[in-house]
Amino acid sequence: MTVDQTVFQDLVALLGADIVQAIDASNIDRLTQDYCVMGRKDVGILALVLPRTVEHVSQALKYCNDRSIAVVPQGGMTGLAGGAVPIGPSVCLSMERFRQILEVDVAAATITVEAGVAMETIQKAADAADLFFPLDLGGRGSCQIGGNLSTNAGGNRVLRFGMARDLVLGVEAVLADGTVIDSLRKVIKNNTGYDLRQLFIGAEGTLGIITKVVLKLYPKAKSVCTGIMAVDDYPAVLDLLKRARSGFGSSLTAYEVMWPDFYQLGTVALGRKPPLDIGAGAYVLIETMGTDPETDQERYESVIGQAMEAGIVKDAIVAQSQREATELWDVRDSPGEWSKGVHWPQLGFDVSVPTGEVGPLADEIGDMLKATWPQLQTVFFGHVADGNLHVSVRMSGHDVPELDIERAVYQIVSQRRGSISAEHGIGSLKREFLHYSRSPAELALMRAIKQAMDPKGIMNPGKVI
DSSP: OOHHHHHHHHHHHHHOTTTEEOOOTTTHHHHSBOSSOBOOTTSOEEEEEOOSSHHHHHHHHHHHHHTTOOEEEESSSOOSSOTTSOOSSEEEEEOTTOOOEEEEETTTTEEEEETTOBHHHHHHHHHHTTEEOOOBOTTTTTOBHHHHHHTTOOBTTHHHHOOGGGGEEEEEEEOTTSOEEEEOOOOSOOOSSSOTHHHHTTSTTSSOEEEEEEEEOEEOOSEEEEEEEEESSHHHHHHHHHHHHHHHGGGEEEEEEEOHHHHHHHTGGGTOOOSSOTTOSEEEEEEEEESOHHHHHHHHHHHHHHHHHTTSOSEEEEOSSHHHHHHHHHHHTGGGGGGGTTSOSEEEEEEEOOGGGHHHHHHHHHHHHHHHOTTOEEEEEEOOTTSEEEEEEEOTTOOOOHHHHHHHHHHHHHHTTOBSBSSSOOTTTSGGGGGGTSOHHHHHHHHHHHHHHOTTOOBSTTSOO
16 A cells, blocks of 8 residues: 555544545646646645544644644635645645634624635625625635635735734634644734734744634725726826825725726726726726715715816726726726736736835836846736735746746845735745845744744645745
8 A cells, every 4th residue: 555545544534534535637626726826736645635623624634743744725726826736745635614604793893704714705794794894805706714814815905904914803723733722712902922813824824724713894884986097107196195095084995006008908908998098107096985975975076186186187087886886996807807818928926115116116127127028018006005016027929037037026126125925925936035025034033933833844835934
């Protein structure tokens, strides 16, 4: 009997045939690829574990830890950095059966869920209780909250509500040796030493597996106002942002900037009529959420109108219905459509610097790429108000050194003391570039934490650190 067969049969004996599956043509594809990374199918996956309880997770990890067998935690497989893609012999542990919403506490404004619940399911459960869960991104229907927390997901509303870690009050997680850490508390004030929940958020399954989580909820908005504004340049983007912050206050939820190359691609190139004419220096999508539909719309149009009178905004369109708002967001969300052939394949970057530096960063990266590899095309867009810039480099039809491009871009970001991964995580794709954003002392501390919590190195090896 081979080692592979022994591990599989041991896990079946330990957990049951309902919990452990063999690896075959029916599951190998979904286990070896996420949204961006196509992994190898011959890396040696020993078994697929589909636990139903935290005890199952604990038993599986203890078995693997005792035998120094690698474990790769998996969720909806919608990641963008290979964080859940196996890179060597390992047991895949999927949280897809952890689908229960355990509690919605209206008084505490919290929701307690298992790690495999889809983001959209949480949003709908909150909405049914007349509350609001603000974390949101394109993969909402299939991404799982455990994966969202493991990568510290961002999305479109970070400006107002923060990253995934800012929405978490408590977690239950299982360590490499099977120890269950119960930090599943619903209190906001909890000043009792080290904040253990944060060890698992953003760690991409390298320190343990999140099994349950308590999330913050917010009052449901009574109104949502959306519009796109055309401006001349990045200084105007900053001027408009200042006015938006002052005029909308805490109701400002999204401030999305599209450079001309992105706007043309997201509209004309996809057969979509541009909401505003092509030709502006930048396009800004602004969204607010408030409590009074009539006065909020009036205030929105007033703030934008004053910006037009001041010459900051050259043209604008404000949605008058949910349908129109969706159409405006469709332009900003168009990267999901690029695989149709207009801009594929691509090399994507997800970086961040202080908001005031985003425009200069885009210029510097664009100038560098054009001077070094003039055959490439670039597309820039970003959340901007939270400092996040996305860069897409079109690779189609060109033999270009991807590693050299990545190093060149990350060197520029490093010189501005920015982050090489604003919201997508590190995974395996960005691991070798982590030193551009982390000092030697920081990397050493991260390795020390990893060694303390996972001394045998079984948890998602080859990822993050």
